[in-house]
Amino acid sequence: MRVDPSENFAPVRAGRLALAARARGCYLRQVSAITDQDGIIESVHLSPLALVLSKADRPDLPLEIVNSAFCELTGYAEAEIVGRNCRFLSGELTDPTARAQLRNAITQRHPVMLDIVNYRRDGTTFRNGVMITPIYGANGELAWFLGSQVNLGSADVHALKHRRKDAAQVVAGLPPRQKQVLKSMARGLLNKQIAWELKLSEKTVKMHRALLIERLNVATSAEAIRIAIEAEL
Numbered sequence: 001m002r003v004d005p006s007e008n009f010a011p012v013r014a015g016r017l018a019l020a021a022r023a024r025g026c027y028l029r030q031v032s033a034i035t036d037q038d039g040i041i042e043s044v045h046l047s048p049l050a051l052v053l054s055k056a057d058r059p060d061l062p063l064e065i066v067n068s069a070f071c072e073l074t075g076y077a078e079a080e081i082v083g084r085n086c087r088f089l090s091g092e093l094t095d096p097t098a099r100a101q102l103r104n105a106i107t108q109r110h111p112v113m114l115d116i117v118n119y120r121r122d123g124t125t126f127r128n129g130v131m132i133t134p135i136y137g138a139n140g141e142l143a144w145f146l147g148s149q150v151n152l153g154s155a156d157v158h159a160l161k162h163r164r165k166d167a168a169q170v171v172a173g174l175p176p177r178q179k180q181v182l183k184s185m186a187r188g189l190l191n192k193q194i195a196w197e198l199k200l201s202e203k204t205v206k207m208h209r210a211l212l213i214e215r216l217n218v219a220t221s222a223e224a225i226r227i228a229i230e231a232e233l
């Protein structure tokens, strides 16, 4: 199902999204908050990519929202991990330098993406191409940290490098305006803030957002943000 996160969803649409989300095995919470964060919360629930959100004002950033792809990847049920900091994924073989890089990026509110050894619930390891980035609220305050996880597999040590190259290529193919909008999205800005920065109407920003999502061949804003950060846009 293709979701247009540029829209402010009407209640009927929200109802349909909730049904679609349930059909995919995940429970869509906070439907009333659908106009928040330009659909980021819903895009997490509806994305095939593993995604999590932590509220930025909570001490130690416990997970607030996790999607079914994250549960599938890690083997944890939602109820076991909501309320816990995501460090439960790290363990003995996790590189402390990579972990410190994540910690520092979060403290400095910078996007970060790296290859880190993580552990599933059953104790097996996987190479996680993790991305974490700040998302801002309507008043310009830091609202969330969005995290995205990709299993890089064990065969190719350069898997993340290849993903970055592919992402850079696809982003290079975007028209300049869409690239600008994507860059602002990847900084965690909302349509209104992007409109103000680029001196465009909010409607025009929404149109560019919808077009670039189509062009990147993804379903949600959160996935587009990951591609932008992979591409180091």
Ligand SMILES: Cc1cc2nc3c(=O)[nH]c(=O)nc-3n(C[C@H](O)[C@H](O)[C@H](O)COP(=O)(O)O)c2cc1C
Residues within 6 Å of the ligand: 052, 053, 054, 061, 085, 086, 087, 089, 090, 099, 100, 102, 103, 106, 116, 118, 128, 130, 132, 145, 146, 147, 148, 149
């Ligand atoms: C939204 C979000 C998602 C995160 N996802 C992961 C992840 O997938 N894997 C991981 O090892 N750490 C992840 N982290 C980072 C850890 O929560 C933690 O910040 C990291 O282990 C470094 O801090 P520590 O040394 O205090 O544990 C995430 C953090 C946030 C806020």
